[in-house]
Amino acid sequence: MKMTIVPTTELTPCLRCPLRRTGAFAGITAEQLAFIQGFKTREVVGATGDLLMREGETTGELYTLLSGWAFRFRMLRDGSRQILNFLLPGDFIGLQEQLGVGSPHGVELLTPARICCFPADQLWELSRVHPDLSYDVTWLAAHEELIVDENLVSVGQRSAQQRVAMLLVHIFKRAESIGLKRADGSVPFPINQQHMADALGLSLVHTNKTLRKLVGAGLHAIREDRLQLLKPDSLNRLADYFALPMRLRPLI
Amino acid sequence: MKMTIVPTTELTPCLRCPLRRTGAFAGITAEQLAFIQGFKTREVVGATGDLLMREGETTGELYTLLSGWAFRFRMLRDGSRQILNFLLPGDFIGLQEQLGVGSPHGVELLTPARICCFPADQLWELSRVHPDLSYDVTWLAAHEELIVDENLVSVGQRSAQQRVAMLLVHIFKRAESIGLKRADGSVPFPINQQHMADALGLSLVHTNKTLRKLVGAGLHAIREDRLQLLKPDSLNRLADYFALPMRLRPLI
DNA sequence: CGCTCGGTTGAAGGAGGTCAACTCCGGTGG
DNA sequence: CCACCGGAGTTGACCTCCTTCAACCGAGCG
Numbered sequence: 001m002k003m004t005i006v007p008t009t010e011l012t013p014c015l016r017c018p019l020r021r022t023g024a025f026a027g028i029t030a031e032q033l034a035f036i037q038g039f040k041t042r043e044v045v046g047a048t049g050d051l052l053m054r055e056g057e058t059t060g061e062l063y064t065l066l067s068g069w070a071f072r073f074r075m076l077r078d079g080s081r082q083i084l085n086f087l088l089p090g091d092f093i094g095l096q097e098q099l100g101v102g103s104p105h106g107v108e109l110l111t112p113a114r115i116c117c118f119p120a121d122q123l124w125e126l127s128r129v130h131p132d133l134s135y136d137v138t139w140l141a142a143h144e145e146l147i148v149d150e151n152l153v154s155v156g157q158r159s160a161q162q163r164v165a166m167l168l169v170h171i172f173k174r175a176e177s178i179g180l181k182r183a184d185g186s187v188p189f190p191i192n193q194q195h196m197a198d199a200l201g202l203s204l205v206h207t208n209k210t211l212r213k214l215v216g217a218g219l220h221a222i223r224e225d226r227l228q229l230l231k232p233d234s235l236n237r238l239a240d241y242f243a244l245p246m247r248l249r250p251l252i
Numbered sequence: 253m254k255m256t257i258v259p260t261t262e263l264t265p266c267l268r269c270p271l272r273r274t275g276a277f278a279g280i281t282a283e284q285l286a287f288i289q290g291f292k293t294r295e296v297v298g299a300t301g302d303l304l305m306r307e308g309e310t311t312g313e314l315y316t317l318l319s320g321w322a323f324r325f326r327m328l329r330d331g332s333r334q335i336l337n338f339l340l341p342g343d344f345i346g347l348q349e350q351l352g353v354g355s356p357h358g359v360e361l362l363t364p365a366r367i368c369c370f371p372a373d374q375l376w377e378l379s380r381v382h383p384d385l386s387y388d389v390t391w392l393a394a395h396e397e398l399i400v401d402e403n404l405v406s407v408g409q410r411s412a413q414q415r416v417a418m419l420l421v422h423i424f425k426r427a428e429s430i431g432l433k434r435a436d437g438s439v440p441f442p443i444n445q446q447h448m449a450d451a452l453g454l455s456l457v458h459t460n461k462t463l464r465k466l467v468g469a470g471l472h473a474i475r476e477d478r479l480q481l482l483k484p485d486s487l488n489r490l491a492d493y494f495a496l497p498m499r500l501r502p503l504i
Numbered sequence: 505c506g507c508t509c510g511g512t513t514g515a516a517g518g519a520g521g522t523c524a525a526c527t528c529c530g531g532t533g534g
Numbered sequence: 535c536c537a538c539c540g541g542a543g544t545t546g547a548c549c550t551c552c553t554t555c556a557a558c559c560g561a562g563c564g
Contacts, residue, residue: 076410078492082404084405099391104398134383135379138347138389148397149324149400155408201409240328245353246351
């Protein structure tokens with residue numbers, strides 16, 4: 001609710017982008033990198049709970065999450081909230097806003113975050129000068145849809161246990177893929193039970209009870225905002241989840 | 253299951269594309285139109301129930317639904333099916349397939365349909381030669397995600413009555429927007445109760461009972477595969493649905 | 505004529521929602 | 535220093551919305 005999102009005084013140069021060093025993203029030419037650098041107008045930081053985007057409002061910007069986690073969501077009149085998907089470092093944000101007037105969803109930070117900002121009205125300029133980057137933007141849009149598809153399958157067809165298992169496995173995989181896994185096998189997990197409930201279409205109470213059941217069965221553990229999968233195979237089977245092999249993802 | 257999708261002997265020339273005449277789509281330059289015409293390699297027709305895409309398989313093609321309806325879906329091991337979204341004339345299909353190996357979802361025809369086919373491996377060529385068209389492809393990807401978002405909100409947060417109301421209103425709006433509304437106020441509705449159930453994450457039986465309740469309240473009517481909204485305002489209120497104003501959509 | 509498919513309805517049971525209470529923190533201010 | 539507070543997690547009791555099972559109907563069709 002508060003609005004502590006503020007510009008930083010110094011920009012992280014794309015040339016030294018910490019995300020690219022993870023090796024989790026597709027390679028890029030020096031020229032492309034230079035263009036992205038020029039495309040980037042500012043960099044902002046925000047604290048947990050800050051709104052990067054408000055439902056119905058326009059920012060005129062596109063974003064890349066440089067560090068930190070967030071989520072896209074929509075509110076209903078009765079106060080209930082649906083989390084559409086979680087956003088991890090490297091995720092591109094704001095394409096939906098270009099479809100009409102105002103963003104159809106809000107974006108809230110799950111952790112302190114650092115965000116690269118791009119002027120939305122120059123997206124077509126990007127298309128013109130760097131067709132390959134435009135292709136990448138399309139890729140990112142399709143990829144996010146894939147994740148939402150996955151969530152919809154969960155919420156529509158799976159039992160509470162399966163949904164929770166799916167969420168844990170999916171988040172773990174995504175975090176792992178961008179190099180967030182520690183030596184002890186844990187990844188950051190800044191998602192509380194209310195977030196999980198809102199993402200899975202479950203009540204808070206039932207989410208809690210389901211989590212306790214999985215923990216009781218020794219399938220996973222969450223400690224100090226970090227997630228460990230103790231029996232990944234069991235979780236995969238429970239969730240009926242098979243991760244399909246993906247190309248190296250682009251980063252704008 | 254059967255595979256009666258077959259190439260047509262004669263292509264519909266893009267210059268005389270029946271969809272563009274509806275006025276539902278954004279304008280386009282002659283040059284762009286010519287490029288699209290060249291991009292299009294063939295045209296196929298299929299019957300109700302045909303699979304345009306199979307889960308996990310690769311076609312190497314992108315599609316535009318020229319006429320007819322379809323839906324994207326995913327199956328789970330236990331045989332349950334989640335319909336991700338419905339596809340209407342003008343919708344672009346197949347971007348997700350580009351993300352990895354094989355399509356992450358199936359596409360099945362709801363009606364006899366006519367489909368324009370494009371070679372997927374030349375999508376980047378399109379980006380290079382016509383940046384504005386590339387921008388349009390991104391737009392279409394983001395737009396489809398918006399629809400999936402909408403479905404996810406329904407399935408995750410709304411009651412059975414609200415979900416059904418939402419589906420009816422949403423499909424009506426989409427059909428209307430591409431000029432499918434007749435003078436009597438009805439639009440085509442080739443969606444049966446099993447489809448609705450699979451899209452909404454409800455059982456067939458409960459979908460039926462919910463529909464009967466709405467019909468009993470005089471909110472809508474479905475006759476001979478056509479849908480009429482008798483009390484659109486009541487349905488909108490019930491579904492907590494506010495359609496946001498959209499730009500004129502592109503057509504590839 | 506019989507078969508299948510889509511729709512309809514009733515009855516019974518269960519997964520998950522709601523309500524309520526309690527704990528365990530980490531502030532924060534007297 | 536400690537009392538107070540709010541947020542997150544936990545647990546039990548009860549209830550309801552939705553699922554499941556089962557049966558039946560009508561239309562289209564080989």
